[in-house]
Amino acid sequence: MSRLLVFARRYPLVAATVLVGLLGLALGIFGQADAVRWLFSGFGIVAALVSSVGMVRQLVRGSFGVDLLAIIAIVATILVGEYVATLLIVLMLSGGAALEDYAAGRAARELDALLKRAPQIAHRLDPDSGEATDVPATEVRVGDLLLVRPSEIVPVDGQLQSDTAAFDESSLTGESLPVERSVGDPVLSGSINGQIAATLMATATAANSQYQHIIALVEEASSSKAPVVRLADRYAVPFTVGALTLAGLAWALSNDPVRFAEVLVVATPCPLLLAAPVAFMGGMSRAARNGIIVKGAGVLEALSRAKTVVFDKTGTLTYGTPAISEVRPEAGFSADELLTLAASAEQYSSHVLAASVLGAAHERGLALHTADSASEAATFGVEARFAPGTVRVGKLSFINDGAADATATHLAGGELAMYVAVDGRFAGSIVASDRVRDNARQSVADLARLGVRENLMLTGDARATALHVAGQVGIVHVRADCLPSDKVDAVRALTRRPVIMVGDGVNDAPVLAVADVGIAMGAKGSTAASESADVVILLDDISRTVRAVRIGQDTVRVALQSIWLGIALSVVLMVIAAFGLIPATAGAISQEVVDLITILNALRAIGGRRDAVRARRASVGGASAPLETSERADRPVLPTVDRPV
Template identity: 40%
Template sequence: MRKIIDLCRQVPLLPIVLVAVIPLALIPTWRPWGHIPGAFDPGVGEWIVIALVAWTIVDSIREMVASIKEGHVGVDLLAVVALASTVLVQQYWAAWAVTLMVASGDAIESYAQSKASSNLTALIKGAPQQAHVITLPGVNGDHGQPDEDGFREVQQQIEEAAAGGEHIDAGNGHFVTVPVADVKLGSVLIVLPGEIVPVDGTLLSGSATLDLSNINGEPVPRTVFSGAHVLSGSINGSTTMMIRATSLAADSQYQQIMKLVSSAQQSRAAVVRTADMLAVPFTVISFLIAGIAWAASGTPLRFAQVLVLATPCPLLIAAPVAYVAGTGRLAKANILIKAQDVLENLGRVTHIFFDKTGTLTVKQPRVVGVQKAKSAPANLSEDEILLMAGVVESYSVHVLAKGITEAGREAMVRLHRMPQSAQPGRRNPQTAGRQLPDPGVDYPVVGNIVEDAGKGVSGTVDGRRITVGRYAYVTGQAIASATAHNAKEAEANEKAMAQADRDAAKLWPTQLAPDEMATYIAIDGTLVARIVLRDIPRANARKSISRLHDMGIDDLTMLTGDKQASAMIVANEVGITDVRYGLLPEDKVSAVEQASREAAAGPDPWWDRVMTKLLGESMHRPVTMMVGDGVNDAPVLAVADIGVAMTDGTSTAASESAQVVIMDDDIACVPKAVAIARRTKRIMLQAVVTGLTLAIIGMVCAAFNLIPVVVGAFLQEAIDVVSILWALTAMFDRD
């Protein structure tokens, strides 16, 4: 009931038209003023209909003018002439039906647009609206930078107040609630349990559990610790947390997502503009059929009979509704586009380029094996080696550190040395409130961490000295500790270190593959193992490439700066045969530009030339697409017809160079996006062609007096409903 009331508020003409049927049915010819001689002498009920017709005509003309000013084709002329002609031939029931058609058409359009954009609306409703800025002295940036203990003390006060049932707000001096747009850089905010993080910031409190489903669709909450980057739009878990704002609201992650959503909603796809253009010849054809019917029959009634069936709604409403529905369907799949033109182009992609590292493969090299040295103790397991290496590497910024850290964390779980509360998606109810260590867990004790950039990292784990890094470093060779005083000495040291790594490879019976790399670990000065890592393909990369082939997209190319041997291994694993290796960023740009030029040099169909003249762009030219991580690939993303940036939500999603942003870092979204785009266009064309075909058949029948004028008016409404409802099916998941 509420939805009906809201719909009537949006289209106030609809309830008025529905109420007007009562006097038209009960007192159509009642004339309290008496009978006025003449051919035109309507009663009360009929005058009400005439007034509604007049109002509708004026409103329709105003909308036509507004559409033309916005650059769209105003084709409500058919409805205007149909309304006027039914009154002139004194077919008041038909006039009422056409008025109902116009009002209900607006209501159906409003409902359809709302339904089609429901997934986009859900994103908009999730936008942060307010923030709690801490007002305690000495906390925010303008009062100085308190030490870590100061932040803990403030958080403890807030948590104790909340735990005691105290209402914490501006009234007792803890914080003041302000609009999110008023948050300043450096402000310290608290986010209460269950609230949306208002702006991007750095976590100051000990730890927090965040729901990132609004950002990247990740279903399992993510536990982060002090110093972590916290994204706006994520939802806080069960503990109060404190963050320092690192971005203004307008620049934060969720607002970037909002800009993409807004841009997509306001744009119009080229195919929708084509539908607008086709509405003009349809209007001309409708008038021709109506004029010929009038001339042949000799009665103006036949003219009205034809025009009440002339409905451009499949063009004016069904086409844009289908594309908004498709845009919403993409958003539901965590794929955001900047404009509906992108959706149109997605369905016409002919050549896709993939960056290798981080796109076809995982973002960091992963551990694929631990190979123990002859000097390693027999009772030392691979998991224990990974645990100690992972703990030490967690303090390193080296490119291999994250892969070793992740493998170490998994080993800790297997060895039952990871607190349950620190495992993804796991919470210990006895310690969740204060994030204290789980009792009985033998968590590694770490200390004395020292990193030597480019060589390795060392420290103590459970009292044992652990060294992880290059062979010369972990074995204590002099070249690893030599100090370079100039560039020449630094170069010589690096060559010696590289030679030591090559010599170390001979100590193991198996040689590293071209795409593998190794780091070494020593315990208490004894070399115990080498940890082998490689850039492994994503688990679903091959399946995604295979699906693109099944969809008829055979031109798939991998671009990489890696050497041929390692590039070919990954390409063979994912199923790509066209590999361009050893490329610099400018080489990647040239490769995409060359593919675009070669594709554009093909035959130019006459229909494509017509569309180019009408729309200023080709509707059938080949389309190139580049898929990358949106950061290092920015130049090549910009030069491709469609740039697709894949992100896991921990980096800025709205890359300026990308037209499509995949929010959940899933390569399977690439074929899914193409499939949704193709299905959207197919449904749009089906809705338009079906609606126009039924309308033309109905007009021809009416021209031969087979459909009465009142029946025709209601039949036209049914055609509109069928077309629009069919267009709405683009929002359903049938891929």
Template identity: 45%
Template sequence: MKAWLGRNLEMIVLVVSGLLLAGGAVAWWVDADVAARWMWIACTVLGLVFALAATVQAAAQKRPTVDIIAVLALAGSLAVDEPLAGAIITLMLATGQVLEAMADARARRELSLLTARAPRTARRIVADGLEEIPVADVRIGDRLLVRPGEVVPVDGRLSDDATFDESALTGEPLPVGRPAGEDVRSGVVNVGGPVEILTTTTSESSTYAALVRLVEEAQGISAPFVRSADRWAVAFVPLTLVLAGAAWAVSGDPVRAVAVLVVATPCPLLLAAPIAIVSGLSRAARLGVVVKGGGALEQLAQGRVVLVDKTGTLTRGRPELADVITAPDGDGEEALRLAASVDQLSAHVLAGPIVEAARERGLDVVMPTDVQEVHGQGVEGMVGGHRVRVGRMTWIAGHTPPRWIRRVRKRADLDGSASSLVEVDGEVVAALLLRDPIRPDAPRMVRALRRAGVTRVVLATGDRADVGAAVGRIVGVDQVLADCTPEDKLEALGRERGHGATIMVGDGINDAPALAAADVGVALAARGATASSEAADVVLTVDRIDALADAMAVAARSRRIAFQAVAVGMGLSLVAMVAAALGYLAPTVGAALQEVIDLLAIGIALRAVLPGRLHSVALSEEDKETLAALREEHDSVSPLVERVASVADALDAHDPDVSEAIALVDALETDLLPHERADEERLVPLVARARGTDEAVMALSRTHAEIEHQVGRLRRLLDSIDGDAEPDDIVELRRMLYALYGVLRLHNAQEDEDAFSLLPAHG
């Protein structure tokens, strides 16, 4: 009962005060003046107790408050026998408190829906069937079964194709299909058939468990909500008391002083600003951004300098297969198929991308046997009668590898790539290069941050200077700080504070000190949270860093609306206070007028609940389906793009064989060019419509034309050779292939950034 009263106190006061005020009005209408007077007195006393309790609570928390004005106004109404004015003030206070409680509860509900779905148990696959275990007992490398309708308990890798409802994490309502070998995050709901996953995290470090902790922390910080406008109370309370005292002293009439206090009851300060800020918290939560309190939201709106980490922030934070380099006379597709087959049962960070790449290329990945994983080195197993090993160069090739492997190592060092060797039956057959690609939405995020008021963007990374500089140039930062330790990032924050309020964006444990030291720390938790999320003020729970720019837009708008509500409400209140001091407003009339002013201010504040202009582009469901289909085609021709470079690499002027080049151009004409024409016909208009301007797609159209032109030139060159190639022909052919490869790589990056990044991120 006590808990129920605590949750519903504001509503109880509102209902009782409304009944007493209305009952008094009815009694007065039927000439029962005494009954009316006592009802209004009871209502005023109720308001006085309510306001006095709020004042005592504020004093106990040692924070300034304007509730004292309401206490004086209510007490003064009783002292000068103006109970109707006091009853109106009580109703006004109760109405405002209910509105604030509703807005706060709405923001909490947006977050708390997540915690209610947290899984408690998991079904582990063991030798003799299934065993149900607590989620806390799940270990890395366990095989779990997730039935239809169940929430995935921990992060893992899929053994088969599956379909999930990921709306709890991304906000995207449509089910998402995931191929075998791809990683799946905890917290999503299996909406297909039973699916098996290989766990890659424990429950404590999984995405959903971390999200639940963040929600609980955000709720703890936000309650009690610190009224952002209380800072003005220090000046407003003395001003009101001086004006009321002056009115009494000059006129000799205490009623004037009460009238001043009545119209000074500052609901715009008490409620309008908090409603706007809490509405901003709710809007940000809907975008997948957990903001830990109104103070963090206001600071986010004032951010002018952004320091951003590279790995997992500007880059995906997860390697992708960049190239397959084979030994002389090797078969890259077969090497990748065998490697992916054994990697299915490996929890290593490079295993998932290898399996995923093989599945995307349509390779026949089979289940291995006799699998053993050597920690920190690699994995080995039997696939179709072949002993296959995949892992580090030194583990497989030793410290004196063949020449072609040394070239692979040098290329990996130059590109900043990771590498794994593939050994089949004791012979090294291929090297797999994996790279952490730049997020397609990273350049757009930087541009959007600048539109949101950020004047300076600094990339602070622990990576090498050349790698950091390459990423910085592509995304468009102002400065790159490479080889940074956590201490270096703290020093950089100190230097950058001279340019304005600082925002630090990161996702690693080493970012936690800087996140805590910045004016606003922003952590990425879409793939699981670490200490960075605990130290941050803002946490992105969606795998889209451009959500930060949207959150800044929401914060700035909420803050702006809060100031507008306060300015309008308090400006009109000050005018009314002067009128009351001069004797033009009686306490009852003043109370009614203040009610109108308060409702106007609250109405202005409630505008923050409505959606505002964001930098993100809203797509129709039809456009999303079209874009998803085109991206699938785009991904299917990606191996063909890499084949262009491989064919060019293999050309030899001393052995002028152009058969591979002819087969390549045939494939380009039958597979690549139709895709580029479809992009021009369907993708370009879609992006132009989404961006609202044709200028956004001019570069895409130009590269479509250039690709077709380059393929046509290759065909003409090969036709002119006609089976009798000269060394000069080979040199020219190699040059043209490399040129086409460069155009294709640039074009793919353009499409990723300008088009496919419009789709919600699901991984």
């Protein structure tokens, strides 16, 4: 019952139409034909007036929809006494709008998650006693000393007062590795402190800090986004003009006004009102089965026409977490021996890279040593004493204090090295990097085959790292060192539209909102990015971006086929009705048959059979098998930086 009440409140015209229909049926059973006629006709007038208000508002905004023809048909059937046809037209008009609203999912709230995640509490330190007092982040003033505990979000922009600290800025800048700061360095609000408590001095209020700046960017981007034009509305003007012209000719040539109503009844644009919403609902259902949440019918249409795709780097094209990519032993140590010693020492470290070293050791099945003693120099390294000797793991400068022969190892873009010394002797290095996703290159190529041939990477990471990743995945255009506002400006400047933006972090929220279609990698990405996006991929799989585009193209193709099928059948019926061969009530029933055919065809957008066929082909060809297409992928091109696109 509660669901029925919710439905009635959300779609009052649909609920009222069904209620009036049931009441009319009851009156008809008791032989009250006149009462039924007055009930249906009066309700039709009210429905026409309500729809007229919405139609006028659309016209004021410069949009011409299919509602006009339906309103004229309602009035015409009332005037000629075909009140059953009146109710059927109202039901199709209100039901189509309800379906479209349901498919559009208009309840998306881009800013909610950002506001919820925004730091709410700050620990303000008393300069005399050093005691921390919890205060709302909005009450922090410039110059206040703040304590940021381990794993807490930095509440406002500040300047580090502690000697050293490490912060996770991946959701703000895209840098996947922890950023180490020294005393006096700036710290951004929204970044996450490491495992050591840090003290900072506020340099901005909450309202003027980086995180709030991102919120403002999202709000501005969302409000500036152009409204989506309904697919059916593009055919509204010619269909309406054609139907009114044919109905007018039928009236003029026959001198019978009933002929005008008869033509308009079969010309009621129910195929236009129903075909696209039903197809888009099917497409959205199909997307959900594939782990893709699409927030609106217009999103599927934009996906089908996309020409450009923009990628964030960290967490999107890459996995977003540092992993051990290579062990480089020195001085007679084997790779397993070096990794065993390093992992044994890193057991006693709180650094984020310690988990990567331990994970690599566990993957190789290495047995770790228990330390007699261990100590950590925060953000520099750890030293532990074992039976095999004293092991130091950390930065090169930390290792050089005890092993002067330690030398820097060669690093490629996006790599970071940890150095190891044993009993004052350089033992080697361990290289960590944020690995490119296994199917990232194939996904970029598949998007090109689907028509999304222009690509661009936007990242806050360093240029060398960005170029290295772009070369691995086949992306042509690269812009590095980007702030959130830079990404917004870059996407707005793109000319080949619609533009898809794929990202996952808080820093991607504004650009996801301003893109024609924002796609958030929601499996491990931020809630802010997911709420700002038009599409959320629930699985940690970038190839779902390709699947989303394919589903959009399939859905629009089925919707257009259904629209044209409905129009063709309606035109045939209109011509027959123009000669007086179809009475209005029979025309309304005939129109229902057309609607049924249109709906059944539109339901093909659910696409269960197509997905099953593709799943079987993928199981034979492998998970990263290319798209089934005769079109060859473009030849790989070396990436460029800051090339106009």
